Amino acid sequence: MQLGDVLVRRQLHQRVGGSRQGGITRPANSTDVLLFSSPAGARFGYDFDGWRPDGAFHYTGEGQVGDQTFVRGNAAVRDHLDRGLRLRFFGQVKPSVVRYLGEFRVDPERPWYAEEAKDRLGDLRKVIVFRLLPVDAKAPEFGATSPGKSAVRDVPMEAHRAETFQVEPKREPTTAERREADLVDRYVGTLTAEGGTASRKEIKLPDLGRALYTDLFDGGRAELIEAKSSAARHHVRLALGQLLDYARYVEHRSRAVLLPSYPGSDLVDLLHSVNVSCIYEQEGGGFVRLDP
Numbered sequence: 001m002q003l004g005d006v007l008v009r010r011q012l013h014q015r016v017g018g019s020r021q022g023g024i025t026r027p028a029n030s031t032d033v034l035l036f037s038s039p040a041g042a043r044f045g046y047d048f049d050g051w052r053p054d055g056a057f058h059y060t061g062e063g064q065v066g067d068q069t070f071v072r073g074n075a076a077v078r079d080h081l082d083r084g085l086r087l088r089f090f091g092q093v094k095p096s097v098v099r100y101l102g103e104f105r106v107d108p109e110r111p112w113y114a115e116e117a118k119d120r121l122g123d124l125r126k127v128i129v130f131r132l133l134p135v136d137a138k139a140p141e142f143g144a145t146s147p148g149k150s151a152v153r154d155v156p157m158e159a160h161r162a163e164t165f166q167v168e169p170k171r172e173p174t175t176a177e178r179r180e181a182d183l184v185d186r187y188v189g190t191l192t193a194e195g196g197t198a199s200r201k202e203i204k205l206p207d208l209g210r211a212l213y214t215d216l217f218d219g220g221r222a223e224l225i226e227a228k229s230s231a232a233r234h235h236v237r238l239a240l241g242q243l244l245d246y247a248r249y250v251e252h253r254s255r256a257v258l259l260p261s262y263p264g265s266d267l268v269d270l271l272h273s274v275n276v277s278c279i280y281e282q283e284g285g286g287f288v289r290l291d292p
Contacts, residue, residue, distance in 0.1 A: 024073030102137030
């Protein structure tokens with residue numbers, strides 16, 4: 001098989017063996033592991049595949065439901081160097097037709113990283129993203145980069161209204177996401193009416209295949225804000241965790257959680273214990289701010 005050869009996948013498996021289904025398959029009695037990448041895989045969270053400026057092709061492991069683990073094909077890819085296996089990579093030309101892109105190997109220094117993506121049932125889960133280096137293929141050229149460093153920039157409020165849209169960009173927002181987005185819009189309206197400014201922060205990290213987006217950044221206060229559609233404990237704890245995560249990368253003077261109603265004194269105390277303000281919307285309109 002020559003680099004760049006185009007084949008019908010069924011005919012490929014007739015020649016070399018292996019399953020005609022799935023993204024990773026190992027033909028019987030062979031040292032080859034066949035990897036397939038397809039744009040259709042984004043439906044199952046395979047949204048991280050592609051060349052990156054680090055010179056590696058990032059490739060999502062197999063498993064459509066639940067957390068991906070190192071079994072079967074994923075284990076074969078991770079351990080292929082120790083087991084004397086060769087990774088043969090194929091990209092989709094059109095449905096049922098693939099192009100041979102060459103032999104790859106996992107990066108021995110950083111072979112994989114974990115990402116979050118929706119599975120086939122719509123549940124958030126952990127996926128494995130391999131970093132594959134070309135053996136006889138040529139990686140595309142990228143401009144100069146600074147590997148290992150994070151990058152943060154302002155983005156408009158309307159950009160990426162829900163971070164999950166990056167995983168499934170064509171799906172409709174859920175009711176909770178719409179409530180959260182509407183809550184943010186109302187609070188931004190209050191800020192701008194008072195002469196303030198609002199934006200979001202885009203955070204790009206070297207270990208992630210996609211950017212992270214904060215819900216809101218109050219420019220006047222230099223305040224990092226995470227919003228939730230419910231004041232229930234689970235949502236407040238989730239907001240707090242996200243806020244503390246983003247705060248490591250975004251320069252700020254204060255932090256706050258934005259909620260649709262009063263969460264109760266215990267959860268307010270929780271936020272105050274880590275120097276986070278609580279902002280909630282009153283039933284009659286308007287917002288109340290409780291600072292530590």
